[in-house]
Amino acid sequence: MKLSELLADLLAARPHLFSSATVPVSAGDLARMREVIAAVERAIALKVGAGGTAPEPVHGVFMGYDFHLTSAGPQLIEINTNAGGGLLAALQAGREDVLAAYVEMFRAECPRELKALAIVDEQPAGQYLYPEFLGFRALLEAQGITTLICDPAELMLCHGNLWHEETKLDLIYNRLTDFAFAAPAHAVLREAWRQGVAISPNPALHARYADKKNLIALTDEALLAEWDVDDDTRHVLLAGIPKTEAVTAERADDFWQRRKQLFFKPAAGYGSKGSYRGDKLTRRVFDEILAGDYVAQAFAPPSTVRHEVDGELIELKADIRNYAYRGAVQLVAARLYQGQTTNFRTPGGGFAKVIET
DSSP, X not given: OOGXXXXXXHHHTOTTSEEEEEEEEOHHHHHHHHHHHHHHHHHHHHHHGGGSSOOOOOOOSOEEEEEEEETTEEEEEEEESSOTTHHHHHHHHTOHHHHHXXXXXXXXXXXXXXXXXXXXXXXXXXXXXXXXXXXXXXXXXXXXXXXXXXXXGGEEEETTEEEETTEEESEEEEOXXXXXXXXXXXXXXXXXXXTTOOEESOHHHIIIIISTHHHHHHTOHHHHHHTTOOHHHHHHHHHHSOOEEEOOGGGHHHHHHHXXXXXXXXXXXXXXXXXXXXXXXXXXXXXXXXXXXXXXXXXXXXXXXXXXXXXXXXXXXXXXXXXEEXXXXXEEEEEEESSSSOOSOSTTOEEEEEEEO
C-alpha cells in the first residue's frame, strides 16, 4: 500500500500534511524515549493497583507519546490515546512491516474474530485526517475485514451489539475527541461501551493515560514513592518528563511570576487547542486559564531542523511522536511546524520521516 493509492484530490487539499524533510534522531535518544514510555507503563500500573488489587488491563490502538528533544535529553510533553497519523506516517516511511503490525493490533483489540470494524468520528468526511480513514479501510479490507467509516449517529445498539445498518460490528476504532463519550450525540457509544462492546481507544484508557493531570502525578517524586515505584523508574520519569503542576487561582501570583518558564495546557484538551506558551501570555488569557482546568508544564523547547522551501532555508520545530501499543513502540515519526504548537499549516511542515543516526 502506498500514499499514491489515497485520493489525490484529498491530499492536494492538505498541502501541509507531509513534509519532505527528514529528521535525524540519535539511537541514544530513541532508546531513551523507549525507556520513558516503559517507565510510564510501570508507574501507571502501580498507580492503578495502589488500592491493593491487580490493575485491569486497558489497552488501546495508537497510543501516542510526544517528545521534544532537548539538551537534557528527550522530554515527554504529552501522552495521547487517540494519536492520529500513524498510518500516514507509516506510508510516508514505506514501512510495510508497521502496516502489518497495525492490522494485528486491531485483531488483538477484538475479543472475537475480527470480521467487521467501524472507524467512527463526527462527520468523518470533513475531518482533516479523513485520508487516513480511507487508508485504514483499504488496509483492513485487503485483509478480509469489512471496514466502515461513519458518524456515531449511524450506529444502533441492539442486544449488546453495535450495528451499522445490516452489519454487526466486532470493533469500533474510535477517533472522537469526546474522550468520555459525554456528549448526548455519543450516548449510543457510551452505553455500548458500558455493555462491553469493544471500543478502542475508550474512556478508561484516556482517563488512565491521557488526562494531563496524570503528568502531575508522574512528576511528583513523593507520590511515585507512595505507589512503590522503584528508584530507577522514578529517576527515568523525573528526568524524562517536564515538571507539571495543577494551575489554581490560589497560586495565581506564583504562576504569573514564573510564566515565562511554563507551558499552559487544558487538562482535558487535545491537538494543542487552548495551549499557551507562558512568555506569550496576556493577562486576559491568563485570567481565562485560572478560570479553567489547566496544568502548567515546565517549558521544554523543541529541537529544530532546517529545510529548504521555495529556495529558502527555514527553521522548523519538531515534535517526535512514538506510536505504541501495549508499551511497545511501533513507529517513530516527526511533526514539523512553526509557531507555538503543531498546526499542519506551515509551508514545508507536516509529518516527516525520522532517520536513526
